[in-house]
Amino acid sequence: MSKSSSPRLTNDSVSIYKWKLLFPLILILFVILVFPLGYSLWLAFHDFSIIDPDSNRFVGIAQFQKVLTNPMYWTVMKNTFLFVLIAVSVEVILGVLIALALSKQRILKNFTRAIILAPMFVTPIAVGLMFRFILNNQLGFIPAFLAKFNISIDFFGSNYTLLTLALIDVWQWTPFIILMILAGLESLPQDPFEAAYVEGANKLTVFLKITLPLLKPVLLVAILIRSLDALKVFEYVYAITKGGPGTSTETLQFYIHKLGFGYYRLSEAAAVSWTVVVIIMIGLIIMLKSSKKESS
Amino acid sequence: MNSYQKETFLFKTVRILFIWISILTVLIPFIWVILSSFKSPSDLSDATNVFFTPILKNWINVFNSGIPINFINSFIVAFITILISLIVGLPAAYSISKFKTGGNFTKLGILIAEVVPSATLVVPIFLASYYLEINGSILPVIFAHLTFIIPIITWFLIGFFDAVPNSLEEQALIDGCTRFGALIKIIIPQVLPGVGAASIFGFVLSWNDMFYALILGGENTQTLPMAIAGFNTFRGVQLGEMSVAILVSAIPTIILSFFIQKRLIKMMGGGAIKE
Numbered sequence: 001m002s003k004s005s006s007p008r009l010t011n012d013s014v015s016i017y018k019w020k021l022l023f024p025l026i027l028i029l030f031v032i033l034v035f036p037l038g039y040s041l042w043l044a045f046h047d048f049s050i051i052d053p054d055s056n057r058f059v060g061i062a063q064f065q066k067v068l069t070n071p072m073y074w075t076v077m078k079n080t081f082l083f084v085l086i087a088v089s090v091e092v093i094l095g096v097l098i099a100l101a102l103s104k105q106r107i108l109k110n111f112t113r114a115i116i117l118a119p120m121f122v123t124p125i126a127v128g129l130m131f132r133f134i135l136n137n138q139l140g141f142i143p144a145f146l147a148k149f150n151i152s153i154d155f156f157g158s159n160y161t162l163l164t165l166a167l168i169d170v171w172q173w174t175p176f177i178i179l180m181i182l183a184g185l186e187s188l189p190q191d192p193f194e195a196a197y198v199e200g201a202n203k204l205t206v207f208l209k210i211t212l213p214l215l216k217p218v219l220l221v222a223i224l225i226r227s228l229d230a231l232k233v234f235e236y237v238y239a240i241t242k243g244g245p246g247t248s249t250e251t252l253q254f255y256i257h258k259l260g261f262g263y264y265r266l267s268e269a270a271a272v273s274w275t276v277v278v279i280i281m282i283g284l285i286i287m288l289k290s291s292k293k294e295s296s
Numbered sequence: 297m298n299s300y301q302k303e304t305f306l307f308k309t310v311r312i313l314f315i316w317i318s319i320l321t322v323l324i325p326f327i328w329v330i331l332s333s334f335k336s337p338s339d340l341s342d343a344t345n346v347f348f349t350p351i352l353k354n355w356i357n358v359f360n361s362g363i364p365i366n367f368i369n370s371f372i373v374a375f376i377t378i379l380i381s382l383i384v385g386l387p388a389a390y391s392i393s394k395f396k397t398g399g400n401f402t403k404l405g406i407l408i409a410e411v412v413p414s415a416t417l418v419v420p421i422f423l424a425s426y427y428l429e430i431n432g433s434i435l436p437v438i439f440a441h442l443t444f445i446i447p448i449i450t451w452f453l454i455g456f457f458d459a460v461p462n463s464l465e466e467q468a469l470i471d472g473c474t475r476f477g478a479l480i481k482i483i484i485p486q487v488l489p490g491v492g493a494a495s496i497f498g499f500v501l502s503w504n505d506m507f508y509a510l511i512l513g514g515e516n517t518q519t520l521p522m523a524i525a526g527f528n529t530f531r532g533v534q535l536g537e538m539s540v541a542i543l544v545s546a547i548p549t550i551i552l553s554f555f556i557q558k559r560l561i562k563m564m565g566g567g568a569i570k571e
Binding site: 014017022024026027029037039097098101105110112113114119122123124125129130134138143144179182203228238253260266269274276277280 | 344391423511521
């Protein structure tokens with residue numbers, strides 16, 4: 001990893017030069033991230049009103065108490081985590097299988113990959129609207145197709161809506177898992193596979209005992225990135241359900257958007273968003289710790 | 297192919313079938329939208345009909361609407377975002393890769409910057425732009441896009457600089473180049489293909505964002521995702537036009553993705569996974 005620097009490169013001017021190069025990034029990250037985060041934290045501990053911004057007062061953890069005692073918050077949390085759980089698990093299983101299938105392919109390799117990876121490059125609002133109509137009972141071709149076999153599913157009925165949204169997420173984001181696993185597969189060492197072959201191990205054993213353990217670090221990163229992203233699901237809800245039927249698809253990002261920019265309860269929105277920050281940080285720490293254990 | 301990688305006939309058949317199902321699952325929704333974009337309102341009500349007289353009315357309507365302006369807005373926002381990201385990201389990534397500036401602390405900082413949720417940032421950015429009276433312009437949208445695009449581009453660039461051999465720079469210094477001159481003339485050209493791929497990736501991320509654009513953008517500065525969402529309110533009647541709008545937004549990013557696909561796999565392998 002570390003590069004040996006020649007004597008020419010290690011002098012005093014370098015120690016200033018390297019910070020000069022880094023400085024613009026530090027400065028801009030400070031302006032675009034540290035300042036907004038501080039401001040947001042300030043809002044979460046105050047009672048801020050956009051109509052009368054000067055009347056704000058420090059309320060301590062009152063906003064957080066209000067948020068955490070609101071049953072709606074817990075409904076939103078349950079919906080969001082259910083969505084993430086369903087979407088990410090299906091994506092991981094399908095993603096690994098498709099990546100394995102693609103990695104053995106020789107003919108039309110790039111063309112096939114380009115098509116299969118395409119959904120992740122489309123703006124999510126377009127995907128949401130696309131499926132809203134594809135699955136629509138009057139206009140969509142899937143219900144029309146199923147009707148020919150006398151099957152009738154109300155994809156946006158109260159029982160299935162969250163599941164439908166999760167499956168739309170699967171359509172769009174399984175390619176991301178495929179991409180990560182393909183990258184992981186290409187950097188795998190060949191020796192263990194040859195050894196297993198010499199010993200006459202069958203395919204399933206090789207997959208379970210060698211491929212999967214070697215892919216574990218990549219898989220963990222992919223799951224983490226995808227979960228953090230799925231936590232922010234917004235466009236599908238905005239395009240298709242607006243949180244309904246009832247509150248069955250009210251998810252975090254949509255809820256915060258509604259609190260902040262529907263009702264302009266900006267302090268409450270900030271407080272909810274900080275509970276998300278805490279959850280993300282816990283997830284990140286667990287990830288970093290487990291990857292450290294792995295490498296030591 | 298090594299001998300141990302040989303597949304049985306059954307295995308190969310299942311695998312190819314599986315790939316075909318995946319391809320069809322991806323393609324059929326796109327094909328349906330393409331067909332819908334050429335259908336008249338009466339043809340649209342028959343979802344499974346693939347034999348119809350194609351009309352161009354939807355496309356003409358969309359191109360006479362505000363969509364071209366939204367397209368330009370999206371382009372400007374993404375372009376400026378990438379430009380700023382490269383200006384600060386390139387020297388910083390070089391410094392981190394070459395001199396390990398700030399050690400793990402810097403890398404951890406970039407990682408944390410990448411995972412800060414948009415919902416936390418959008419409220420303060422909204423208020424700040426309100427007080428600065430720039431709300432409704434493209435400035436707050438660009439500002440917000442920088443928050444997630446700078447960290448990811450810098451992360452990828454670190455991986456590219458890591459792959460450049462040290463000897464190249466040393467040779468340039470011996471030949472009398474200044475250090476900064478060597479960076480501009482020798483090192484940057486080496487990573488240029490990677491910079492291109494990372495820029496395209498960042499461009500797509502900015503182009504596709506709706507959350508920030510919805511909250512921070514204004515009536516006159518709507519980007520494409522916002523414009524597409526606008527067709528939603530009219531429901532079935534505007535399905536044809538909406539299909540066109542979906543295609544107008546999706547086609548450029550899908551074409552761009554073809555160019556970076558191979559390199560993206562390498563980028564993920566080099567940057568995201570190793571750390």
